[in-house]
Amino acid sequence: MNEFNNKTAVVTGAASGIGLELAKLFAEQGMNVVLADIEQDKLDAAVSTIETFGAQAIGVLTDVGSAESVEALYQAAASRFGSVQVLCNNAGVFTGGHVWEQTVDDYEWLIRVNQWGIIHGLRAFVPHMIAQGDECHIVNTSSMAAMCTLPFSGIYHMTKHAALALTECLYHELSMTAPQIGVSCLCPELVNTGIATSARNRPAELGKENITDMHTLSMTAITDATANSLPPRVLAERVLQAIKDKVFYILPPADNPWRATANSRLEDIQQVRNPTFAPPAI
C-alpha cells in the first residue's frame, strides 16, 4: 500500500507509546485517524495533538478485550469516515512474575488485552476490508517476546507468541483469498513507553496484581530497561515502511541483541536442544 492520503487508519492503544506515534505518523501522511484507547483523558489529549497536524481524527473509548466495544469501534470509524484501510491492533499490557505465582486474574488480563484484543479487531474489521475490495493493511503488535522465551514474564511471552502465530495464519489466509490486504506483525525490542505502568488500566474486577518478589523484580527490570530504550517514533517509522513494502516481520535490525536471543531459540528447536537461557546482551 503506497497511497495514504484521505485513507483511514484505526489504531488501538493510541493514547500512549507506540500507538500514539503510529497515529501521528499516519496523520502526517494525510490519513484520517481513529484513535482507540481505554484511557479517556490521554485519548482526548492524543486526538487534540493529531488535530494540530490538520488531520481528521476521532477518539473512541474502547476496551479491546470486549467484542461489543471493538464492534462499536468499527461502527464509529465507518460512520465517520466510510471505510478503513489500515488497522493496527496495537493495545497491549505487561505483568511479570513466576508462572505458578501469577494469579488466574493476571492470566485473564493479559490474554484479554493481548490476545482477545487482536481477535476482536480482526473479526470486526477484516470482513469489511474484504468486502471493500480496495488495498488495505493490518498490523498486529506482538513483540520480540514472541521470538524467544525468558523467565519471569511467562504470561506476556505466551500472549505474544499467540499474537504472532495468529498473524502468520492471517497472512496465509488473506494471501489466498484477498491478497490486496497486506499483513504485518510488529515485533519491537524494548521501547520507551508506558508499558511498565500497564496496571493503570487493569480492570477493577480483576483485582490487584500478586506482588511477589519475582513480580517486583520483573517490574523493576522492565521499568529500567524501557526507560533507557528506543523512542516509539522509530517503531512507527518501521511500521509505515513495512506497509509500503508489504513486509510481514517488522523486526529490530539484524545486529540487535534481541535477534541473537531469537536465533538461539530457533537453534534450540532445530537441534532438539533444551531451552538455552540467552537474554539479550543490552
Ligand SMILES: NC(=O)c1ccc[n+]([C@@H]2O[C@H](COP(=O)([O-])OP(=O)(O)OC[C@H]3O[C@@H](n4cnc5c(N)ncnc54)[C@H](O)[C@@H]3O)[C@@H](O)[C@H]2O)c1
Ligand atoms: N514498550 C515496549 O518495550 C514494547 C516491546 C514490545 C512490544 N510492545 C507492545 O507494543 C504495544 C503498545 O504498547 P506500548 O509499549 O506503547 O505501551 P503503552 O502503555 O505506552 O501503550 C499501550 C496503550 O494501550 C492502552 N490499553 C491498555 N489496555 C487497553 C484495553 N483493554 N483496551 C484499549 N486500550 C488499552 C493503554 O491505555 C495505552 O494507551 C503493546 O502491544 C505492547 O505489548 C511494547
